[in-house]
Amino acid sequence: MLKYLSHKKYSLALIFAFCLVTTLITIFGTKLNGEIIDKYIVVGNMSGLYKICLMLIGMYIISTISTFVQNRLMINIAQNTSSEIRKDLFKSMQNLPLKYFDTNSSGDLMSRLTNDVDNINMTLSQSITQLFSGVINIVGMLIAMLILSPTLTIVGLVTTPIMFLTTKIIMKNTQPYFIKQQKQLGKLNGYIEEMVSGQKATILFSKEEHVKEEFQKINTSLTKSAVIAQGLSGFMGPVMNFISNLTYLILAICGGYFILSGMDITVGVVFTIILYMRNFNRPINEILNISNTIQSALAGAERVFELMDEEPEKDNIDSVNLENIQGNVSLNNVEFSYNKDKKILKGIDLKASQGQTIAIVGPTGSGKTTIINLLNKFYNIDSGEITIDSQNINSIKMNSLRKSIAMVLQDTYLFSVSVRENIRYGHLDATDEEIEEAAKLAHAHHFIKQLPDGYDTILSDNGSNLSHGQRQLLAISRAILSKSSILILDEATSSIDTRTEVAIQKAMTNLMCGKTTFIIAHRLSTIKNADMILAIKGGEVIERGTHEELLEEEGFYANLYNSQFRSGLSI
Numbered sequence: 001m002l003k004y005l006s007h008k009k010y011s012l013a014l015i016f017a018f019c020l021v022t023t024l025i026t027i028f029g030t031k032l033n034g035e036i037i038d039k040y041i042v043v044g045n046m047s048g049l050y051k052i053c054l055m056l057i058g059m060y061i062i063s064t065i066s067t068f069v070q071n072r073l074m075i076n077i078a079q080n081t082s083s084e085i086r087k088d089l090f091k092s093m094q095n096l097p098l099k100y101f102d103t104n105s106s107g108d109l110m111s112r113l114t115n116d117v118d119n120i121n122m123t124l125s126q127s128i129t130q131l132f133s134g135v136i137n138i139v140g141m142l143i144a145m146l147i148l149s150p151t152l153t154i155v156g157l158v159t160t161p162i163m164f165l166t167t168k169i170i171m172k173n174t175q176p177y178f179i180k181q182q183k184q185l186g187k188l189n190g191y192i193e194e195m196v197s198g199q200k201a202t203i204l205f206s207k208e209e210h211v212k213e214e215f216q217k218i219n220t221s222l223t224k225s226a227v228i229a230q231g232l233s234g235f236m237g238p239v240m241n242f243i244s245n246l247t248y249l250i251l252a253i254c255g256g257y258f259i260l261s262g263m264d265i266t267v268g269v270v271f272t273i274i275l276y277m278r279n280f281n282r283p284i285n286e287i288l289n290i291s292n293t294i295q296s297a298l299a300g301a302e303r304v305f306e307l308m309d310e311e312p313e314k315d316n317i318d319s320v321n322l323e324n325i326q327g328n329v330s331l332n333n334v335e336f337s338y339n340k341d342k343k344i345l346k347g348i349d350l351k352a353s354q355g356q357t358i359a360i361v362g363p364t365g366s367g368k369t370t371i372i373n374l375l376n377k378f379y380n381i382d383s384g385e386i387t388i389d390s391q392n393i394n395s396i397k398m399n400s401l402r403k404s405i406a407m408v409l410q411d412t413y414l415f416s417v418s419v420r421e422n423i424r425y426g427h428l429d430a431t432d433e434e435i436e437e438a439a440k441l442a443h444a445h446h447f448i449k450q451l452p453d454g455y456d457t458i459l460s461d462n463g464s465n466l467s468h469g470q471r472q473l474l475a476i477s478r479a480i481l482s483k484s485s486i487l488i489l490d491e492a493t494s495s496i497d498t499r500t501e502v503a504i505q506k507a508m509t510n511l512m513c514g515k516t517t518f519i520i521a522h523r524l525s526t527i528k529n530a531d532m533i534l535a536i537k538g539g540e541v542i543e544r545g546t547h548e549e550l551l552e553e554e555g556f557y558a559n560l561y562n563s564q565f566r567s568g569l570s571i
């Protein structure tokens, strides 16, 4: 936080200077208030009284302007700082390895970016000026009181340690609840995010009541910790007020006693000391009060910086950019596990030469998608080696590696921008002509033209205003545009009507032309022509060969093929 604030050191110095002006005016103004009694009201000097009142009005106007400027500067600092934190946080999020998203809910991440940063912002804008002016006021008032009457000052300070002690006790008890409150808020956001994206499933399985109950559980838990945290901290204000009022009473009683017992103290001095004491206690109360806000912000800041400190996905120092990739891919004895306790891939060997088509088949959960994830270096392998054009992928820059691989997944992600911009995701520098050319090759041009605004039609969230097949054709257009030399097709032709499937098949043929292609398909008809088929089971290659070779083997693949043939599935 200090690093962020250090960028604003000149503005902070200016705020400090304005705080000083306001405080000096308060000290001097308070002194004048006391003098009004002793030198003007008691003596009956009315013309002097008018003059001094005018002077006070002038001072109060300057003080108001100075406070306004302080606040204005502080708002700028707070807004800019939180904007910088948001920027850095978003940047860190973009560089996080995929593994992080596997284990953290997206709602919680969003909560860190919004609620937690907002909390920091609010605290900065409210607390820093208060802290500055508070400290200056406390020191200033103390000096002014000591000069005016050391005896009364000591009397007034008797209650100060009680204030600190009470605050310490309250703070110690509230802090855990503030941390819990921020955590629960993140959890609630995570749940909302998950339920909004899974709304269809909720309705389909009539789980609305269950979802409401679950939500209410987290909501109640959040409310509980918030009520305790804020309830305890709300206790602080009245307690502090009580102690302050007690102080004024003690001062009035002792002051009166000192005057009556003939000490060199006037009514004006007692009055001024009480005013000074108010201005001394007020900032102490404020600082102690904002310590709650600061606590809540610190709890948020901890979550923000925890995310920022996450190890980003980094290129190795010696990694290079791959130019003109041919697309020769090989996996040598690759072992991999997502979690240490469960090996997912066991000694996978695979060789794909430029332009070849490799099909991967296997039962669900056998590790097909995992192999694809490793080619993209979404995860690091435990042992073995993956090479592209004989270069270990660990020594290829991530950007360069991923640019050379295009993917058409069953679940295509589309952004809520125009169709054109969605296709452009494949190659950001592509011209409009190149985009249309790619869409034509992908057999998507025809349906795009029929959309209300053609290529400029804005898609709703994740392309929900398009059919599944249309979304896939857009994904193929993207992949064609990317001009990558390696292609990954993940079950790309399932759950689509026959006409769309024919269009998609044609688009795929165009897409695959000259590229090294990896296909994961459950429908074996799509891979009959593959140069090599790998059958995977339990993370191991159990069979490999062409369609004909594997049928002859009469093993796992032949069984799978024949069972699909018998059930009439897409053969």
Ligand SMILES: Nc1ncnc2c1ncn2[C@@H]1O[C@H](COP(=O)(O)OP(=O)(O)OP(=O)(O)O)[C@@H](O)[C@H]1O
Pocket (backbone or CB within 6 Å): 102, 338, 339, 344, 362, 363, 364, 365, 366, 367, 368, 369, 370, 371
């Ligand atoms: N992010 C992850 N974290 C931990 N385990 C995972 C993760 N992704 C997949 N797994 C596990 O790895 C194994 C292989 O999963 P994978 O997705 O590669 O299977 P698949 O062969 O592609 O299955 P399907 O045909 O159903 O898509 C499964 O047991 C799965 O539970």
